[in-house]
Amino acid sequence: MALLRAGAKNFQHVTVVLSAQDYDELKGEIENNGGNTSLEYRKKMAARAFALTAAYDARVHSWLLCDKQDEVLPSEIVIHGKKVQDLRIGENPHQKAALYCVGSYGDALPIEQIHGKDLSYNNIVDIESAIKIVADFDVPAVSVIKHGNPCGVAISSEGIDDAYEKAISCDPRSSFGGIIALNKAMTMDIARKVMSIFIEAVVAPDFDDGVIDTLTAKKNMRIMRYKPYTPDRLVVKSALSGGLLVQECDRSVVNISDFKLATEVGASPEVLNDLLFAWRVCKYVRSNAIVIARDGRAIGVGAGQMSRVDSVEIAIRKAGNCAGAVLASDAFFPFADSIQHAVSAGIAAIVQPGGSLRDQEVIDAANASGIPMYFTGVRGFCH
Numbered sequence: 129m130a131l132l133r134a135g136a137k138n139f140q141h142v143t144v145v146l147s148a149q150d151y152d153e154l155k156g157e158i159e160n161n162g163g164n165t166s167l168e169y170r171k172k173m174a175a176r177a178f179a180l181t182a183a184y185d186a187r188v189h190s191w192l193l194c195d196k197q198d199e200v201l202p203s204e205i206v207i208h209g210k211k212v213q214d215l216r217i218g219e220n221p222h223q224k225a226a227l228y229c230v231g232s233y234g235d236a237l238p239i240e241q242i243h244g245k246d247l248s249y250n251n252i253v254d255i256e257s258a259i260k261i262v263a264d265f266d267v268p269a270v271s272v273i274k275h276g277n278p279c280g281v282a283i284s285s286e287g288i289d290d291a292y293e294k295a296i297s298c299d300p301r302s303s304f305g306g307i308i309a310l311n312k313a314m315t316m317d318i319a320r321k322v323m324s325i326f327i328e329a330v331v332a333p334d335f336d337d338g339v340i341d342t343l344t345a346k347k348n349m350r351i352m353r354y355k356p357y358t359p360d361r362l363v364v365k366s367a368l369s370g371g372l373l374v375q376e377c378d379r380s381v382v383n384i385s386d387f388k389l390a391t392e393v394g395a396s397p398e399v400l401n402d403l404l405f406a407w408r409v410c411k412y413v414r415s416n417a418i419v420i421a422r423d424g425r426a427i428g429v430g431a432g433q434m435s436r437v438d439s440v441e442i443a444i445r446k447a448g449n450c451a452g453a454v455l456a457s458d459a460f461f462p463f464a465d466s467i468q469h470a471v472s473a474g475i476a477a478i479v480q481p482g483g484s485l486r487d488q489e490v491i492d493a494a495n496a497s498g499i500p501m502y503f504t505g506v507r508g509f510c511h
Contacts (some may be wrong), residue, residue, distance in 0.1 A: 129184055132177045140167070141173035146176055178235035183208040200361075200376060207364065207372075212237060216246040225249040238357040242340060244329065244350035251350065255331055258309030259354055261412050265311060268351070270295035274306040281409045282424040288312040292321070294425045299446060307331065314339050381505050382407060387479065387502040390491050393478045395500040399454060403479040405503060406456035411508035415458055418443040420475070422453035440466045440485075450474040458508035464493035471497040483508045 135144040141243050143165045145154060150173070155164045163272060186208035193202055202334040209228035218225035227247070229237055239255070241247065247255075254273045261271040261281055268288040272280035272295055279302035282294030288310055308327055310318075313334040319342045322330055329350035330343065343351050359377045367373035377435065395403065406421035411421060413431045420428035428447025430439030444450055451474035460483045461467065466489055470478060482503030484490065494501040 129181050130276035133181050136174035138175035142175040143170050144173045146173070146180060174199060179208075183210070186485045192294075199251075201374060205362075205364070205372070205374065213247070215252070216248045218249045223249070227252060239354040240332075242351040242353055243344045244346075245348040247350060248328075251329060254307040255309070255329060255352060258307045258331055258413060261354065262309050264408050264412075267291075268309045271309050272296060272298070272303045272306045273309070274302055276499040277308060277414055277431040278409060278412065278426060279303050280431060283405060283424045289315055289317050291424075292318045294423075296321075296325075298426055299429070303327075319343055330331050375421055378411070380508075382506055384470065386504060386506075388482070388505065389500065389501070390482065390487075390496045390503050391501045393498060393500050395502075399477050399500070402454045403456065403477055406454050407479050407504060407508070410456040412510060413458065413510045415511060417458040417508070417510065419456045420444065420447045420450060420453050421456070427453060436461060437463070437466045437469065441468050444473045445471065447473075452476050454478065456480070458510065460487065460507075461490045462486060463487045466490075467493040467497070467501075471499060475499065477501070479504060481505060483507075 132144060132146070135142045143154070145151075149379050154165070157169050159365040176510050189206045193199070196283055207230055211231040212227045212229050215222065215225040215227060225248070228458070230253040253276055257276050257278070258271045261278060263268040265283050267283045267285055268291045269283045270281070270288065270291040271278050271310065280293050280298035282298065282488040284290035284294060292310070304326055305328055307329045308322065309331040311333065312333040315336050316339055319339045323342065323346065327349060329352055329432075331352040331354060332354065333354060335353070340351060342351065359379075363375050363376055363377050365373045382404075384404050387400070387403070400425070402421050406419045406426065409421070409426050410417050410419040413429055416430075416439045417428045418430035420443045428445070428450070429441035430441070430446070433439040433442065436459070440455075443455070447453060453475055454477045455470050455475045455482040457466070457478070460481050462484055462485055463486060467478065477478040478494065478501040479498055480501070480503065482505060489503065
């Protein structure tokens with residue numbers, strides 16, 4: 129690395145060659161320049177050399193910090209990215225975009241495209257959201273994602289086929305052109321059903337025999353295989369045109385044992401299971417987020433509204449029949465109006481973080497209606 133760096137510093141007079149793959153281009157450069165190389169070529173090779181040494185330095189820096197648990201947010205961070213591929217389009221067609229590999233993944237990401245049209249920026253965003261949801265469950269789970277939000281999520285102890293049926297039936301209209309992710313191998317039964325609808329991509333850890341051959345009949349549909357992975361410790365986003373906004377990855381885990389009963393009556397074990405399911409889905413919905421669930425299905429999702437009660441009303445409308453269903457909120461209810469809307473719609477139980485100045489008003493509204501409400505003590509914002 130020291131020799132490469134030294135040679136690159138002297139690009140005015142020195143040509144740096146990084147690997148045997150550069151020999152053919154170097155040969156042509158020498159032949160075309162009377163036994164020398166051009167300044168433009170030397171600058172290009174010097175830039176590549178510095179990129180290589182920078183990547184090496186970044187990995188050393190990351191390794192040296194990996195055991196420093198006392199310094200969650202280091203005083204300096206070094207990020208090196210290697211382009212994996214150019215993307216078909218950016219968030220909009222007039223924007224260019226590319227996918228880079230950074231962090232702990234080395235030179236390859238834990239996902240591969242087996243078939244289909246080139247990926248777009250929005251495809252990558254939705255694929256990541258879809259995988260995160262199903263990865264949160266040990267039982268067979270399926271998610272359907274559109275514009276970063278789930279329009280169908282379901283789990284089933286009866287198998288991945290049943291989970292798919294439940295997930296796709298949550299909101300069939302919104303699932304058109306979405307992304308489908310599974311946490312178990314895709315079966316032939318699911319593959320045949322996917323062939324009858326328009327889906328941008330299917331994502332699974334594996335595929336049963338014959339499934340890929342069946343799916344490839346749709347030439348544009350992306351078929352993606354992913355490996356289970358642990359998210360990087362830090363989440364980095366660009367901010368303020370030159371800044372980096374960094375925070376810890378949200379690895380909070382809430383279980384039924386963490387629920388705190390806030391009302392006079394509690395829920396049955398079956399209802400508690402639905403509350404936990406709804407809470408786990410809710411943390412992946414854009415805030416303000418409301419999820420209505422029943423029998424391991426997210427039957428109504430209210431996403432991205434500036435007013436929490438608006439998200440409640442949208443989730444109720446999307447769910448249709450809410451009788452016996454449960455409701456999860458990613459943050460506290462600032463007023464009791466959301467509870468009143470939920471009760472009027474037939475919601476049987478509620479889970480939310482708690483922490484509002486008006487918590488008691490919200491609790492009183494739930495008690496007046498005789499429904500259980502639990503606090504998690506953990507907020508689940510997603511932006």
